[in-house]
Amino acid sequence: MFELLGIPPQALFGQLLLGLINGSFYALLSLGLAIIFGLLNIINFTHGAQYMMGAFVAWMLLNYLGINYWAALFVAPVIVGITGVIIERLLISRLYHLDHLYGLLLTFGLALIIQGLFRNYYGISGLPYQIPGVLSGGQNLGFMFLPNYRGWVIVASLIVCLATWFIIEKTRLGAYLRAATENPTLVGAFGINVPRMVTLTYGFGVALAAFAGVLAAPIYAVNPNMGADLIIVVFAVVVIGGMGSILGSIVTGFGLGLIEGLTRVFYPEGSAVVIFVVMAIVLLVKPAGLFGRAA
Amino acid sequence: MPETETVEHASSAASPGALLSVRNLQGWYGESHVLHGIDFDVREGEVVTLLGRNGAGKTTTLLAIMGILAKRKGSITFDGRETIALPARAIARAGIAFCPEERGIFASLSVEENLMLPPRVREGGLTVEQVFELFPNLRERLSSQGTKLSGGEQQMLAIGRILRTGAKLLLLDEPTEGLAPVIVQQIGHTIARLKREGFTIVLVEQNFRFAASVADRHYVVEQGRVIDTIPNSELDANVEKLHGYLGV
Numbered sequence: 001m002f003e004l005l006g007i008p009p010q011a012l013f014g015q016l017l018l019g020l021i022n023g024s025f026y027a028l029l030s031l032g033l034a035i036i037f038g039l040l041n042i043i044n045f046t047h048g049a050q051y052m053m054g055a056f057v058a059w060m061l062l063n064y065l066g067i068n069y070w071a072a073l074f075v076a077p078v079i080v081g082i083t084g085v086i087i088e089r090l091l092i093s094r095l096y097h098l099d100h101l102y103g104l105l106l107t108f109g110l111a112l113i114i115q116g117l118f119r120n121y122y123g124i125s126g127l128p129y130q131i132p133g134v135l136s137g138g139q140n141l142g143f144m145f146l147p148n149y150r151g152w153v154i155v156a157s158l159i160v161c162l163a164t165w166f167i168i169e170k171t172r173l174g175a176y177l178r179a180a181t182e183n184p185t186l187v188g189a190f191g192i193n194v195p196r197m198v199t200l201t202y203g204f205g206v207a208l209a210a211f212a213g214v215l216a217a218p219i220y221a222v223n224p225n226m227g228a229d230l231i232i233v234v235f236a237v238v239v240i241g242g243m244g245s246i247l248g249s250i251v252t253g254f255g256l257g258l259i260e261g262l263t264r265v266f267y268p269e270g271s272a273v274v275i276f277v278v279m280a281i282v283l284l285v286k287p288a289g290l291f292g293r294a295a
Numbered sequence: 296m297p298e299t300e301t302v303e304h305a306s307s308a309a310s311p312g313a314l315l316s317v318r319n320l321q322g323w324y325g326e327s328h329v330l331h332g333i334d335f336d337v338r339e340g341e342v343v344t345l346l347g348r349n350g351a352g353k354t355t356t357l358l359a360i361m362g363i364l365a366k367r368k369g370s371i372t373f374d375g376r377e378t379i380a381l382p383a384r385a386i387a388r389a390g391i392a393f394c395p396e397e398r399g400i401f402a403s404l405s406v407e408e409n410l411m412l413p414p415r416v417r418e419g420g421l422t423v424e425q426v427f428e429l430f431p432n433l434r435e436r437l438s439s440q441g442t443k444l445s446g447g448e449q450q451m452l453a454i455g456r457i458l459r460t461g462a463k464l465l466l467l468d469e470p471t472e473g474l475a476p477v478i479v480q481q482i483g484h485t486i487a488r489l490k491r492e493g494f495t496i497v498l499v500e501q502n503f504r505f506a507a508s509v510a511d512r513h514y515v516v517e518q519g520r521v522i523d524t525i526p527n528s529e530l531d532a533n534v535e536k537l538h539g540y541l542g543v
Contacts, residue, residue, distance in 0.1 A: 179412055189386075
C-alpha cells in the first residue's frame with residue numbers, strides 16, 4: 001500500500017469521508033440559515049435546536065408511533081417546519097421593525113427553552129436510533145471502507161441542497177423570494193403576499209434543519225445538546241460563505257467539512273479551530289464573505 | 296394599518312365617472328405630516344400629471360395611492376371601491392400598478408425574471424410580445440442581470456413589467472429622470488400609445504415640457520396640497536403662473 005506524506009490512505013480517506021459527512025450537515029444547516037437571514041433579516045439562533053428537534057421527532061415517531069426512518073425523513077421536517085411557522089407568526093413577526101439584536105435575543109432564548117425542555121424529559125445521555133436495515137453494512141472501495149449510511153447522508157444532503165438551490169435560483173417561486181429579499185415593499189406592491197411568503201420561508205428553513213436532524217439521528221446519539229454543539233461551527237460557515245448567499249452556503253459547507261477533515265489528518269490539534277481560523281482570514285480579506293455581495 | 300376617515304360633506308364626495316378619486320388625502324412619514332389634503336380625479340383613459348417642486352408631496356401621493364405609505368387618511372376610491380385602508384397587495388390586485396422613481400429593478404433577477412415578476416391581476420394586460428414591440432431592446436437582453444441594463448433600458452423594463460399585469464391605472468414616478476433626450480422621447484411615445492390603448496396614467500414629473508407633451512391635465516402640488524388644476528389645452532396661457540409654482 002502506498003503512503004501519502006507518511007499517512008496511510010485509509011486514515012486520509014477516512015478523515016475526508018468524515019469531513020464530507022460533517023460538511024453535509026454544515027451545508028444543510030447553513031443553507032437554511034442563509035435563506036432565513038436573506039428574507040427575514042433574522043439570525044436564527046434557534047436553528048440548532050430545530051435540528052435537534054428533527055432528530056427527536058424522528059425518534060418519537062419510531063418509538064411512539066412505529067413510523068420508520070424513511071417516512072420520518074419527510075414527516076419530521078414537516079412537523080418541525082410547522083412549529084417554525086407558529087413561532088414566526090406568534091413571535092418573530094413582531095420584531096421585523098426592530099434592530100437585529102432583538103431577533104437574535106428572541107431566537108437564542110427560544111433555543112435555550114427548547115433545549116431545556118428536551119433535557120428535562122429525555123436527559124442528556126442520548127437516545128439510540130438504529131440505522132435503517134437497507135443502509136446497514138458498507139462497501140469496501142479498495143482504498144477505504146465506506147459505511148452505506150454515511151454515503152447516503154452525503155448523497156441525500158447534496159440532493160436536497162441542489163434542489164433548494166434550483167428552486168431559489170431557477171424557478172418563478174424562487175424569483176419571488178429573491179425579489180422580496182431585495183425589496184419586499186415593491187414586491188408587495190405587485191400584489192404578492194409577502195408576509196405569507198416570509199412565514200413559509202421560515203418554515204422551510206426550519207424544515208431543512210429538521211431534515212438534517214433526521215439524517216443525523218442514526219450517526220450521532222439523539223441528544224438535546226446535539227444542535228448547540230454544531231450551530232457555532234455552522235454560523236462560522238455562514239459568515240465565510242457570505243450571509244444570505246445560497247450557493248455560498250452549500251459550497252462553503254462541504255468545503256469546510258473537507259478542510260476540517262484534512263486538518264484532522266495532518267494536524268489533529270488544529271481541527272477544532274481551523275474553521276474559525278478560515279473565518280478570521282476570510283473576514284480580513286473579503287468581509288462580505290466568499291460568495292457575499294458587498295452591500 | 297391606516298385609519299379610515301369617512302368624509303361627510305357632499306362637495307368632497309368622489310366624482311362619478313372618475314376611475315380614481317382622491318379626497319382630502321393626508322399622509323405621514325413617521326411623525327412628519329407631509330400630505331395635507333390632496334384632492335384630484337382621474338377619469339378612465341386620461342393621463343394626468345402631478346407637477347411641483349421637490350418635496351411638494353408628489354411621490355408621497357403615489358405611495359399613498361399604492362398603499363405603500365403606512366400612515367394615510369382621507370379617501371381614495373378606485374373603480375368605485377374605497378382603498379384607503381387596504382394593504383398594497385390588495386390595491387395591486389384591484390388593478391393599480393406602480394413604477395417607482397428608483398425603478399426598482401432587482402439585481403438578483405435576470406431581465407426576464409424582472410419582466411415576469413409581477414403577477415397578472417386581471418385580464419387585458421399586454422402580452423410579453425407586445426411589451427417587446429414597445430421596447431425592442433429588452434428582447435435582446437433577457438438573460439442579463441436586471442441591473443446590468445442601461446438607465447433607459449431599466450426604465451423600459453420597469454414600465455414594461457407592469458403593463459403585463461392587466462392593471463388599468465399606472466402610477467409612473469418620474470419615468471424620464473436622468474435619461475438621454477432620445478430615450479425620453481421614446482418613453483413619451485410609449486405613454487401616448489398606452490393612452491390610446493385605454494390605460495389610465497398618473498405621472499409625476501419634473502420635466503414640464505415632457506409633461507405637456509403627454510398629459511390631459513396637470514395638478515400642481517405644493518406643500519402637500521393640490522393648489523391648481525390646469526387643462527393641457529390652457530397650458531400656454533398659464534406658462535407664467537406655472538413657472539412661478541415650479542420656481543423655474
